[in-house]
Amino acid sequence: MGRADGQGLPDHTPEPMDAEHPLFILYTSGTTGKPKGILHTSGGYLTQAAYTNAIVHDVHPETDVYWCTADIGWVTGHSYMVYGPLANGATQVVYEGTPDTPHQGRWWEIIQDYKVSIFYTAPTAIRTCMKWGADIPAKFDLSSIRILGSVGEPINPEAWRWYREHIGGGSAPIVDTWWQTETGAIMISPLPGVTALEPGSAQKPIPGISAEILDDMGEPFTEPEKVGYLVLTKPWPAMLRGIWGDPQRYQETYWSRFGDKYYFAGDGAKYDERGNIWLLGRVDDVMNVSGHRLSTAEIESALVSHDRVAEAAVVGAADETTGQAVCAFVILREAEGEVDDSDIVNELRNHVGKEIGPIAKPRSIMVVTELPKTRSGKIMRRLLKDIAEGREVGDVTTLADSTVMSTISKGMSQ
Structure with a gap:
């Protein structure tokens, strides 16, 4: 870490910050057509990023090699490449490039060479690898993998099973994580070695998180297979502190659909017979035919x-x-x-x-x-x-x- 006068120092003394000091503003990807500047602050965000990286990804700094393939500019890159893993002292792979350069086995080659034990990627990447064929990962030694993760959108059961069989050796648990830029960190996910897995379902809120599914009238229900609206019912450490420069939009987007009693995530969801939560995409993506x-x-x-x-x-x-x-x-x-x-x-x-x-x-x-x-x-x-x-x-x-x-x-x- 360099000093202002250009003299190099072997150590850097971090600057203390108040827990509510602004940490970063991250503009959402724009899938809705009008990006929002999501404000996160220092203390709560860092706490939950580190906590979830420890309990959901089960990172053991002394033995694991962890790899999150996300773009570092996306919230997953912030929470699970920078703040969470670094706070936990994780050994990690950071890779910039596409999965097919210089060949379609590039990711699996990296896992083999660096003995990656925890691998966290997106369903769209998994489905692309499915398209290329299972013979490609089969050329590499992936036996170091002990935990797989999925993030970004709901993973369909077919991709889940392919991922587990061909990348996880048929046995590695998959943590199918639901969260948002706005939540800052993982909210709903299986816990490896604890949860009986259900392919395609994010399953249950992690310890400390409270979520429910509401009907059109804003009433909670637990009826299986009924489609409703996912809400969060209690505050959490890494929650967004607002939309930068637009407090009215913040209130209208997250706190008006069901009043200020619930945070409205904007996602449709349902329970199955076992009480697992299945995410169904944005409410805008639920059709009426x-x-x-x-x-x-x-x-x-x-x-x-x-x-x-x-x-x-x-x-x-x-x-x-x-x-x-x-x-x-x-x-x-x-x-x-x-x-x-x-x-x-x-x-x-x-x-x-x-x-x-x-x-x-x-x-x-x-x-x-x-x-x-x-x-x-x-x-x-x-x-x-x-x-x-x-x-x-x-x-x-x-x-x-x-x-x-x-x-x-x-x-x-x-």
Whole structure:
């Protein structure tokens, strides 16, 4: 650490800060089209980042090599590459680059070479690796892996099982973590070695966190398979302290839907028969088709459960007859020979009908080579909705690859 006069020192004395001193402002990825500057402060955020990294990722500084693949500028990079692991004294891999450079086994090569024991990545990355094929990780020694983690959006059961089998040796527990830029740290997750795992479910709030699912009237319920709204019912250390420069938007976004009694996360959710929580994506991503409430995440999961599909994104498009119609965009797994898109589309529509019911059959399915994603790996469904409803595509500045939308648009017009 250098001094102001340029003289190097072997040690650095940290500057004491008040617990509520502003630490950083992080603008959310823009999946809603209007980014928000989320304010986090010093004491509570650091406490929960370190606590969750210790109990959810089960980091043991003296023995583990920990690797979170997130972009360091995303909240996962802040909480689980910088503040949490460094506060815990973790030995960690920090990697900047894509998973397929210089080859598609790059991640697994790093795990092999550095004996990574805890690996934390996003469902979209897992599904990309599924598309490339299980023969690629099979070339590397991944026996050092003891815990796997998932973050960013709900992981479908098919990807969960692939991840565990091909990366976790069929035995490593997967911590499927739900949290937000706004929460600062993990809120709902299995605990490795403690929780009986349920593929695709974030399961239960971690110790110290209180969450419930509410119905349309704002009443808590525990009825299995009923879709409702996820809320947090008690304060937590790493909670956002506001939206920078816009206190009214802060109140309207998080504290108005159900009053100031609950923090409204903006996500749809349901319980299963065992009381596990299943996240269903943003409330905006819950469609109403002929009076039936359908989750985009549920239909996406059904599509990806087909052995030809690597990844899927579903949106609800306006429909004069049904109110909303299901429109899907799918990436196929790499396969030998030519594929007839019309055959696979019919097959996938019938597959969704079988998995969920006829009401969930997509009105349209488009086979694409890529989906619009932010650098954090989130699919920007609002842009796909623009295409599905025939509108001009909105702001693409937060996409990792802004050319993706023009490619999809050309495919739709052909």
